[in-house]
Amino acid sequence: EVQLVESGGGLVKPGGSLRLSCVASGFTFSRYTMNWVRQSPGKGLEWVSSISTSSTYIYYADSVKGRFTISRDNVNNSLFLQMDSLRADDTAVYFCVRESYSSGPKGFDLWGQGTLVTVSS
Amino acid sequence: SYELTQPLSVSVALGQTATITCGGHNIGNKNVQWYQQKPGQAPVLVIYRDNNRPSGIPDQFSGSNSGKTATLNISRVQVGDEADYYCQVWDNSIAFFGGGTKLTVL
Numbered sequence: 001e002v003q004l005v006e007s008g009g010g011l012v013k014p015g016g017s018l019r020l021s022c023v024a025s026g027f028t029f030s031r032y033t034m035n036w037v038r039q040s041p042g043k044g045l046e047w048v049s050s051i052s053t054s055s056t057y058i059y060y061a062d063s064v065k066g067r068f069t070i071s072r073d074n075v076n077n078s079l080f081l082q083m084d085s086l087r088a089d090d091t092a093v094y095f096c097v098r099e100s101y102s103s104g105p106k107g108f109d110l111w112g113q114g115t116l117v118t119v120s121s
Numbered sequence: 122s123y124e125l126t127q128p129l130s131v132s133v134a135l136g137q138t139a140t141i142t143c144g145g146h147n148i149g150n151k152n153v154q155w156y157q158q159k160p161g162q163a164p165v166l167v168i169y170r171d172n173n174r175p176s177g178i179p180d181q182f183s184g185s186n187s188g189k190t191a192t193l194n195i196s197r198v199q200v201g202d203e204a205d206y207y208c209q210v211w212d213n214s215i216a217f218f219g220g221g222t223k224l225t226v227l
Contacts, residue, residue, distance in 0.1 A: 035216070105211065
């Protein structure tokens with residue numbers, strides 16, 4: 001089955017750190033750019049970060065730049081998000097998302113179910 | 122930063138056509154994607170590159186994009202189409218989402 005499964009969410013105090021993981025299955029993970037997208041409770045979608053197939057190109061939203069680090073392990077079909085210096089406004093469900101491309105961008109075509117990160121004292 | 126503006130809510134009668142707009146500076150020059158999100162679920166891609174449907178998405182869903190506005194049309198609306206809809210573009214390798222539109226079926 002083609003799927004993405006996130007883990008690593010939980011409750012953390014402001015200023016703390018958390019590492020999210022996402023394991024891909026059912027497709028050739030190494031051929032896809034991967035992303036993290038988050039959604040604060042009751043709010044809209046916010047793109048967080050992307051990483052290209054061989055980790056050459058990495059981008060971050062301004063809101064997380066310098067605090068979050070995206071990485072991937074193509075051998076183990078895994079995507080990661082290291083989150084440091086966490087703030088209350090980082091509280092959100094974090095989705096692992098596949099980005100498809102064929103003769104042009106095809107959008108975020110596969111989403112995990114998300115993992116909840118709560119930053120609170 | 123690139124701003125995308127969507128109406129907070131759109132209401133449509135059962136069986137009619139819903140139109141959801143997404144405004145942005147020269148958005149007609151960008152590729153626009155649309156996502157459907159039902160409560161408690163992950164988003165689902167329904168339109169990519171302005172007017173293309175992924176495999177498995179019914180032809181109820183169509184899109185257009187020109188000038189300052191991209192549009193998602195949902196024809197023959199059913200209760201099951203009630204959801205939040207988000208537009209999305211890329212700008213300088215950064216992805217931006219609209220604020221989302223809640224579609225209500227009357």
